[in-house]
Amino acid sequence: DTGVSQDPRHKITKRGQNVTFRCDPISEHNRLYWYRQTLGQGPEFLTYFQNEAQLEKSRLLSDRFSAERPKGSFSTLEIQRTEQGDSAMYLCASSLESRFPNTEAFFGQGTRLTVV
């Protein structure tokens, strides 16, 4: 296990279609995050899991977005009825809960979504 893995790396879809992305975190990491990055911006937080529990969702995560982490390992992010504004890089990150209050998150290579 060399890092956070995301699949697919690229996805082109037609407006109105549903898409699903997968993230496999670093194996011992119990925290998993989804971020979205658009051109010229930094990554923006979407949602966060601790083990299988989804503990926080950003208001950026509309009703068309859903994320799961069914067994506390890999996670999926689904976008229903995609819109052109959903075109972005979707980044997954993971970190390890420790006795220290803050630890760095490690990012995957991202899934670039293009909605045409």
Next chain:
Amino acid sequence: DQQVKQNSPSLSVQEGRISILNCDYTNSMFDYFLWYKKYPAEGPTFLISISSIKDKNEDGRFTVFLNKSAKHLSLHIVPSQPGDSAVYFCAASFTGFQKLVFGTGTRLLVSP
């Protein structure tokens, strides 16, 4: 509102010289700061972090300075190398707040 700001969208430096990337924040609750480096078509890579109980942290060629009173931090790269050319993001969080808040990034170009 943009809680973490990187006001310089780009910086050009010659190889061997110092690169200084700056970051300002507005939320005084932030107590942990990180720098990430990002190459095109890749995810951000963690570089270095600093807790608010410190004002400096070093790791090899990279040093981060934190000025809490000014709500300002900077990343120094000495000496700069062409392989350092990338977009650098400043990020912040605070204890109990699991997400990172990122700046908009600074594109560093190190020329030979």
